[in-house]
Amino acid sequence: MAYARTPSSEIPIGTNHVRLQRAASRADVFPRLIAMQKQLRARNFAVFRISGAGLPGKRRLFCEMENWGGENAHFADLILGGYADALLDHIELSTLPLAWSGTEQVSFVEAFEFTPLLRRLPSEVTPFSGVAFPVRLGAMGNGYVIFTGGSFSLSSDLMIEHHVRSCHIMTDLLALDERRTVPAETLSEREVACLQLAGDGRISEEIAENLGLSVHTVNAYLGSATMKLDAVNRIQAIAKAIRLGYIH
Structure with missing residues (x-):
C-alpha cells in the first residue's frame, strides 16, 4: 500500500x-x-x-x-x-x-x-x-x-x-x-484567497499578480490569517486552514 x-x-x-x-x-x-x-x-x-x-x-x-x-x-x-x-x-x-x-x-x-x-x-x-x-x-x-x-x-x-x-x-x-479553540474572528474572503493560492504553492509575487494586489498587501493578508488561526508560520496556517475547511 x-x-x-x-x-x-x-x-x-x-x-x-x-x-x-x-x-x-x-x-x-x-x-x-x-x-x-x-x-x-x-x-x-x-x-x-x-x-x-x-x-x-x-x-x-x-x-x-x-x-x-x-x-x-x-x-x-x-x-x-x-x-x-x-x-x-x-x-x-x-x-x-x-x-x-x-x-x-x-x-x-x-x-x-x-x-x-x-x-x-x-x-x-x-x-x-x-x-x-x-x-x-x-x-x-x-x-x-x-x-x-x-x-x-x-x-x-x-x-x-x-x-x-x-x-x-x-x-x-x-x-x-x-x-472550538480558534479565535471567534473568522477569515475574510481576501485572507482565504491568499491562503488558498499559498497552499497551491504560489509565492507572494504570484498571488499579488493573480489577485491584482500589491505584494505588501498579500503579505499583510497572510500575516493576519496566520494570527487569526493561531499558527506560528504560513505553512502551519495553510495546514490549519485545510483542516478547518477554509481551503482545500
Missing part, C-alpha cells in the same frame, strides 16, 4: 478517490461510521484517539465515539486492556491496518498483504474479531477507527477504501476540536 502525504496527514491511495463533505458537528460523523460499519458487515465501531503524544510514558488511548452500548459497553475496556500497548506501538511504526480474531474468525479475500498483521488474542481477552485503521495527523489527532464484529470478509480494495474514509473521519474530528 502506498501513501500520499498532505501537509498534515498520511492518506492511503490506490483506490477510487473518496470525496466527503466536511462534518459540521460530531452528529455528522456518526452516520458515516454507521455506513462504513454496514459495508464492512461489522457489528459495531469505535474511534480511539491518543492523548499525550510526544510525551514518553504519557501516551494513552481513549474512546472518543462508539456504538457498542448496552451489554457490549465493556468492549472499550477489553480493547484498552488487551490491545492498548500493541496499538500505541504500531502507530509509531506503521499506518498499515491491523486485524485480529477472538473466538470468531476474520476472513480475508484477496488481501494477502494484510495477513501478516493479523493479531490473535486468547478468547478470554476478547470474544470478537476486529480491524483497526490507524491515522496519523501529526502531533494531534492520532488514533484508530476500529470495527468489530463476527466473521466478516475484507478484500484489499475494501480495506484501502475504508482506511481513506477513516482518515477523513479523524481529520474532521480534529478540525471540530480546533474550531
Whole structure:
C-alpha cells in the first residue's frame, strides 16, 4: 500500500478517490461510521484517539465515539486492556491496518498483504474479531477507527477504501476540536484567497499578480490569517486552514 502525504496527514491511495463533505458537528460523523460499519458487515465501531503524544510514558488511548452500548459497553475496556500497548506501538511504526480474531474468525479475500498483521488474542481477552485503521495527523489527532464484529470478509480494495474514509473521519474530528479553540474572528474572503493560492504553492509575487494586489498587501493578508488561526508560520496556517475547511 502506498501513501500520499498532505501537509498534515498520511492518506492511503490506490483506490477510487473518496470525496466527503466536511462534518459540521460530531452528529455528522456518526452516520458515516454507521455506513462504513454496514459495508464492512461489522457489528459495531469505535474511534480511539491518543492523548499525550510526544510525551514518553504519557501516551494513552481513549474512546472518543462508539456504538457498542448496552451489554457490549465493556468492549472499550477489553480493547484498552488487551490491545492498548500493541496499538500505541504500531502507530509509531506503521499506518498499515491491523486485524485480529477472538473466538470468531476474520476472513480475508484477496488481501494477502494484510495477513501478516493479523493479531490473535486468547478468547478470554476478547470474544470478537476486529480491524483497526490507524491515522496519523501529526502531533494531534492520532488514533484508530476500529470495527468489530463476527466473521466478516475484507478484500484489499475494501480495506484501502475504508482506511481513506477513516482518515477523513479523524481529520474532521480534529478540525471540530480546533474550531472550538480558534479565535471567534473568522477569515475574510481576501485572507482565504491568499491562503488558498499559498497552499497551491504560489509565492507572494504570484498571488499579488493573480489577485491584482500589491505584494505588501498579500503579505499583510497572510500575516493576519496566520494570527487569526493561531499558527506560528504560513505553512502551519495553510495546514490549519485545510483542516478547518477554509481551503482545500
